[in-house]
Amino acid sequence: MTSYHDFYRRSIDDPAGFWAEQAQRIHWHKPFDKALQYDQPPFRDWFAGGETNLCYNAVDRHLAARGEQPALAYVSSETGIETSYSYRELHAEVTRFAAILQAQGVVKGDRVLIYMPMIPEAVFAMLATVRLGAIHSVVFGGFASASLATRIEDATPKVMVTADAGIRGGKVIAYKPLVDEALTLAGSCAPGKVIVVNRGLTEAPMMKPGRDLDYAALVDAHRDERAEVTWVESNHPSYILYTSGTTGKPKGVQRDTGGYAVALAASMDYIYGGQPGECYFSTSDIGWVVGHSYIVYGPLLNGMTTLVYEGLPIRPDAGIWWQLVEKYKVTVMFSAPTAIRVLKKQDPAWLHKYDLSSLRALFLAGEPLDEPTASWIAAELQVPVLDNYWQTETGWPMLTLCNGVEPKAVKYGSPGLPVYGFNVKLFNEATGEEVGPGEKGVIGVIPPLPPGCMSTIWQQDQRFVDTYFSLFPDKLVYSSFDWGIKDQDGYFTILGRTDDVINVAGHRLGTREIEEAVSSHSAIAEVAVVGVEDSLKGQVPKAFAVVKNPALLDDPAQRAALEKEVIAQVAAQLGAIANPARVYFVNQLPKTRSGKVLRRSIQALAEGRDPGDLTTLDDPAGIEQIRQSIAQA
Numbered sequence: 001m002t003s004y005h006d007f008y009r010r011s012i013d014d015p016a017g018f019w020a021e022q023a024q025r026i027h028w029h030k031p032f033d034k035a036l037q038y039d040q041p042p043f044r045d046w047f048a049g050g051e052t053n054l055c056y057n058a059v060d061r062h063l064a065a066r067g068e069q070p071a072l073a074y075v076s077s078e079t080g081i082e083t084s085y086s087y088r089e090l091h092a093e094v095t096r097f098a099a100i101l102q103a104q105g106v107v108k109g110d111r112v113l114i115y116m117p118m119i120p121e122a123v124f125a126m127l128a129t130v131r132l133g134a135i136h137s138v139v140f141g142g143f144a145s146a147s148l149a150t151r152i153e154d155a156t157p158k159v160m161v162t163a164d165a166g167i168r169g170g171k172v173i174a175y176k177p178l179v180d181e182a183l184t185l186a187g188s189c190a191p192g193k194v195i196v197v198n199r200g201l202t203e204a205p206m207m208k209p210g211r212d213l214d215y216a217a218l219v220d221a222h223r224d225e226r227a228e229v230t231w232v233e234s235n236h237p238s239y240i241l242y243t244s245g246t247t248g249k250p251k252g253v254q255r256d257t258g259g260y261a262v263a264l265a266a267s268m269d270y271i272y273g274g275q276p277g278e279c280y281f282s283t284s285d286i287g288w289v290v291g292h293s294y295i296v297y298g299p300l301l302n303g304m305t306t307l308v309y310e311g312l313p314i315r316p317d318a319g320i321w322w323q324l325v326e327k328y329k330v331t332v333m334f335s336a337p338t339a340i341r342v343l344k345k346q347d348p349a350w351l352h353k354y355d356l357s358s359l360r361a362l363f364l365a366g367e368p369l370d371e372p373t374a375s376w377i378a379a380e381l382q383v384p385v386l387d388n389y390w391q392t393e394t395g396w397p398m399l400t401l402c403n404g405v406e407p408k409a410v411k412y413g414s415p416g417l418p419v420y421g422f423n424v425k426l427f428n429e430a431t432g433e434e435v436g437p438g439e440k441g442v443i444g445v446i447p448p449l450p451p452g453c454m455s456t457i458w459q460q461d462q463r464f465v466d467t468y469f470s471l472f473p474d475k476l477v478y479s480s481f482d483w484g485i486k487d488q489d490g491y492f493t494i495l496g497r498t499d500d501v502i503n504v505a506g507h508r509l510g511t512r513e514i515e516e517a518v519s520s521h522s523a524i525a526e527v528a529v530v531g532v533e534d535s536l537k538g539q540v541p542k543a544f545a546v547v548k549n550p551a552l553l554d555d556p557a558q559r560a561a562l563e564k565e566v567i568a569q570v571a572a573q574l575g576a577i578a579n580p581a582r583v584y585f586v587n588q589l590p591k592t593r594s595g596k597v598l599r600r601s602i603q604a605l606a607e608g609r610d611p612g613d614l615t616t617l618d619d620p621a622g623i624e625q626i627r628q629s630i631a632q633a
C-alpha cells in the first residue's frame, strides 16, 4: 500500500477496478463478466456472472497447501471439551453434513435455520448449507420461542438444525422445548425436518417421529457420503441474518456470496493483518454478524485457524481468554467493549499471568468504545487496540484505522477513518447537506455499497429501499441511523443512534456525549442516558447509572449527594443544557443479547409508556431495575 489516502481514494473513484483486483483473492469457478453492475440503484451486483462458492473458498481451497493445519480449534469452558479439526477433518465433517442436508431434500436456494449453541457442529452446518447453495439463517441460540418463531416464519426453512441445549455460566438452557414451541407457533412455516445435535446436557430430548432426526444417527447412516460443491452466481444469497433489534423490529439482512467472500478476504489483510496459518480468536457468537464474518468465514477464507470458544470471559476465572491466547498463539483478537468493561472490573493480574507475545492487535466493535476502556486494555496488553465501527448490514467494518494508514495514529474514543470502499459522509438530516468538521450529523454512505454489504432485506426489496435509502427525497444515501461528528483530521466519533438523539430546547445531543460525561465520575461504572418528554424544553436527559460500589446507595443522603455531583460534572463538561434532570441508580442496565443498551425501552419506561418489544432482552432483571428506580424516586 502506498499511502492509505491514495488507496482509499481509488476505492471510491474506481470501485469496479479496485474490487476487480481484490476479487483475485478468492477462487472463481467461472470468471465474472462485470465487477460492478449498478443500473438499478441502490441495488448493485458485485462480480455479476461469476460463479463461486463460500464453502469451497473457506475449506476445499486450502486442502492442498494446509490440509493438516488446524482450521477450527474448539474450547468450551462450560463443558470442558477442547478439540481441534484440521482443514482435512473440517472438510470431511462439512461435506458429510452437506450430504445429510441433501438427503433431507435441501437444494440450492432452500433455507436452513440454524439455532445452535457454540459448538463445532454449528460451524459445520453453516458451511454445509452454503456448500449446497442453500441459504442459512442463524438465530442466536437461547432466543425465546417467540423470537425464534418470527424468524422461522420469515425464512420458511426446509430444515432446521438445533441442539438439545446451550450452557452459559454453568446453567443449562434446554433448547429443544423452545424449538418445539417455536415450531408450533410458526405453524405452516415450520420446517419438515429438524436435526438435533444431542450434547447430552439434558435428559433425552423429546423427538417427534418423522420430523426430528438425531444428528449422531444421521452421521452413522451417511458416514461415507460426501456432497459436492454447488457453484452459484456471485449474487446468489449465502445467508439471512437479523440485526440485533436494539431499535425495534429486527431486519433480515440478506448477504450475497462472491462480494462477501472478496470483502472478507481483503479485510483480513488490510484491517486485521492476519496471516494464513495463524490463529484468529473472536469472542463473539455465531448468532451475530461478527460471528459470521470473523469466527467463521473471514479466518477460514484466509487459511487461518479460527478459535471457537463457548463460555464467559470470567469463568473459570478472568484469565481464560489470555490462557487461550497463549495456548493457541492467537495473533488477532476480536471482542466487544462490553466484555472489556467486565474484565476491567477483575484483578488485572490475570492479564499478566500468560505469555501474550503472539498477540498483535485487539479489535473491538458493537458499541461505542470509550477512551478509558480503550487506553486501559491497550496499556495492559501492550498491543494496538482498534475500534471497528460497523453494522449487521455492512458485514464488515466501515470506520476504523486500516493497515497502512500513515501515520497510524489511534485516537481513543474514535474508530478513525472511512474504510476503503465506503464513501462515508456526515449529513445534516434536515437539509441533506454534508456537514464539515466539528458539526454533528447522521452517518451515511453514498452508494454503491461495497462488496460484503447487504444486498437487500430478505424478500422485501421495497422495505430495503424505504428503510435505508430514504433519508433525503432528492439523493440516494445509505443511512446508518447513527449520529456522529468528525474532527479536522477526518476522524469520526459515534455519538449514538439517531433515534436516541436528545433535543433539549433546540439543542441536539447524542446519548454518548452525556454518557461519557456521567461515567467520567469516579463512582460510576456504566450509564445509559435517554431523552424524556418535557412540556417546557421538549426533552430533558435522564440518566440511569450503575455505581461501582452499590453499598454507597444504602444511605439516602449519599445517594442524593452523588446525584448532585454527577449533575454538576455534566454541567462542567458539556454545559448546563446537557444536565440530566435526574440520575437514577441501578445495579444493572437492560441490554440486548449482543450486549447493547436497550435505550428505547428505558426511555419508554421513563415516559410512563410500555417498554415495547423485549424479545432481544438479555436479562429481565435489567428492565425491572429501571422500573423500580423510577417508581422509588
Ligand code: ATP
Pocket (backbone or CB within 6 Å): 243, 244, 245, 246, 247, 248, 249, 250, 251, 364, 365, 366, 367, 368, 369, 387, 388, 389, 390, 391, 392, 393, 415, 480, 481, 482, 494, 496, 497, 594, 596
Ligand atoms: P437494530 O438495527 O435491530 O436496531 P443494532 O443496530 O444494535 O440493532 P447491529 O447491527 O448488531 O444491530 O449493531 C450495529 C450498531 O451497533 C451500529 O449501528 C451502532 O449503533 C453500534 N455500533 C457498532 N459498532 C460500534 C462502534 N465501534 N462504535 C459505536 N457504535 C457501534
Ligand code: MG
Pocket (backbone or CB within 6 Å): 243, 244, 247, 391, 481
Ligand atoms: Mg441497526
